Amino acid sequence: MFELDIRSRKPIYEQLVERLKELIITEVLKIDEQLPSVRTLAQQLTINPNTIQKAYRELEIQGYIYSIKGKGSFVSSANDSQNTEKLHKVKNDLIKLLSEAMYLGVTAEELITIIEEIQASIGGGIEHDQN
Amino acid sequence: MFELDIRSRKPIYEQLVERLKELIITEVLKIDEQLPSVRTLAQQLTINPNTIQKAYRELEIQGYIYSIKGKGSFVSSANDSQNTEKLHKVKNDLIKLLSEAMYLGVTAEELITIIEEIQASIGGGIEHDQN
DNA sequence: GTAGTGTACTACGACTCATAGTACAGTTGA
DNA sequence: TCAACTGTACTATGAGTCGTAGTACACTAC
Numbered sequence: 001m002f003e004l005d006i007r008s009r010k011p012i013y014e015q016l017v018e019r020l021k022e023l024i025i026t027e028v029l030k031i032d033e034q035l036p037s038v039r040t041l042a043q044q045l046t047i048n049p050n051t052i053q054k055a056y057r058e059l060e061i062q063g064y065i066y067s068i069k070g071k072g073s074f075v076s077s078a079n080d081s082q083n084t085e086k087l088h089k090v091k092n093d094l095i096k097l098l099s100e101a102m103y104l105g106v107t108a109e110e111l112i113t114i115i116e117e118i119q120a121s122i123g124g125g126i127e128h129d130q131n
Numbered sequence: 132m133f134e135l136d137i138r139s140r141k142p143i144y145e146q147l148v149e150r151l152k153e154l155i156i157t158e159v160l161k162i163d164e165q166l167p168s169v170r171t172l173a174q175q176l177t178i179n180p181n182t183i184q185k186a187y188r189e190l191e192i193q194g195y196i197y198s199i200k201g202k203g204s205f206v207s208s209a210n211d212s213q214n215t216e217k218l219h220k221v222k223n224d225l226i227k228l229l230s231e232a233m234y235l236g237v238t239a240e241e242l243i244t245i246i247e248e249i250q251a252s253i254g255g256g257i258e259h260d261q262n
Numbered sequence: 263g264t265a266g267t268g269t270a271c272t273a274c275g276a277c278t279c280a281t282a283g284t285a286c287a288g289t290t291g292a
Numbered sequence: 293t294c295a296a297c298t299g300t301a302c303t304a305t306g307a308g309t310c311g312t313a314g315t316a317c318a319c320t321a322c
Binding site for chain 3 (some may be wrong): 293294295296297298299300301302303304305306307308309310311312313314315316317318319320321322
């Protein structure tokens with residue numbers, strides 16, 4: 001489920017944040033699904049529970065999960081009021097990355113194909129839920 | 132030209148790398164154009180020349196610039212053999228970010244519009260050069 | 263020879279990260 | 293009511309990274 005790259009410059013808690021975010025976005029983890037507990041995941045990954053807690057806290061701040069003392073941590077629904085600010089940041093990052101991709105030779109057509117592939121794998125599911 | 136966010140968690144040299152990369156990608160800095168020298172830019176930004184050198188070295192590793200001892204640092208042309216590996220990384224990052232954007236409610240149409248806008252501002256220039 | 267250029271190294275202090283350890287608050291089920 | 297789970301928060305410590313100051317070498321151009 002998780003592959004931590006201990007030798008990466010990227011902090012372990014950030015790798016966790018990214019990986020969990022991916023699992024939520026790709027709907028491997030569903031809304032209201034419970035995440036592994038801080039202690040359980042720490043044991044599984046052989047890292048400190050505080051490190052897990054730091055990742056979970058960041059995900060909560062970004063609105064991806066919610067936590068209840070005594071019960072656990074769960075996946076949030078996507079429509080969160082925080083998202084407008086986060087959306088702005090994601091769009092800014094996207095513009096930079098898309099520019100870089102095009103600078104490196106990726107065509108607009110290739111990029112559009114990537115978007116369509118993503119839409120087919122997750123976008124359709126979201127639209128289906130909205131019916 | 133540069134705005135460094137001293138309070139950012141992001142290291143200064145990484146901010147420099149990103150900003151210079153943007154200037155190269157958007158063709159504010161042109162191929163073979165000389166960058167400010169390490170010492171000059173350090174003075175302008177009131178930071179250490181070693182910090183500048185670190186940023187310039189990273190840009191050189193990524194293939195965006197080339198440096199000549201005694202002469203200076205210059206913008207590389209885009210078609211560099213390293214780019215296939217970097218392209219792969221950029222594509223992977225893009226897929227994640229595009230997925231996140233769509234998860235947050237950005238439609239495929241909006242994303243395509245963004246791509247077209249980028250293409251209009253820099254892509255056209257690149258295609259023009261290829262004529 | 264001077265004045266510019268890049269490059270590399272050491273040493274140091276500040277900061278971040280991950281850890282170990284501990285403790286408190288809450289929930290649930292027996 | 294208690295045990296076993298859950299989340300949350302804190303301190304202290306060591307390791308690693310970052311940016312700095314300082315220094316020195318190699319190169320180019322005039």
